[in-house]
Amino acid sequence: MANQFVVELKNEPGGxxxxxxxxxxxxxxxxxxxxxxxxxxxxxxxxTADDDAARAVLETGGxxxxxxxxxxxxVDDRPGGMARLxxxxxxxxxxxxxxxxxxxxxDRAMFAFVVDDPDxxxxxxxxxx
Numbered sequence: 001m002a003n004q005f006v007v008e009l010k011n012e013p014g015g016x017x018x019x020x021x022x023x024x025x026x027x028x029x030x031x032x033x034x035x036x037x038x039x040x041x042x043x044x045x046x047x048t049a050d051d052d053a054a055r056a057v058l059e060t061g062g063x064x065x066x067x068x069x070x071x072x073x074x075v076d077d078r079p080g081g082m083a084r085l086x087x088x089x090x091x092x093x094x095x096x097x098x099x100x101x102x103x104x105x106x107d108r109a110m111f112a113f114v115v116d117d118p119d120x121x122x123x124x125x126x127x128x129x
Contacts, residue, residue, distance in 0.1 A: 003070060005044075016035070019063070092120050
């Protein structure tokens with residue numbers, strides 16, 4: 001899977017539109033996207049079809065962003081599934097920069113995480129919590 005980008009945006013009308021337009025002008029396809037905002041700051045988490053081109057758009061646009069490996073995991077699709085997984089990461093000292101919901105199949109949900117320490121996180125995320 002492509003890398004994930006966690007991008008800081010101004011939480012105002014047009015914040016996402018400006019970035020999306022810059023990506024579109026370069027022909028960069030968004031594969032997955034999520035985000036939110038509170039107060040003056042927002043963020044998006046995205047994967048694209050072209051990491052190098054996306055990085056260039058972000059750098060040229062002066063965006064503050066984190067880029068990291070997408071690590072796929074399955075989580076029990078019931079109350080407590082995400083709680084158990086995020087607690088296991090926290091207990092290992094791993095900070096979650098962002099995650100994307102990718103879909104639901106039966107009693108499982110699939111997510112892609114980007115974290116500060118992929119080597120510590122991988123064994124936890126790949127055990128399919």
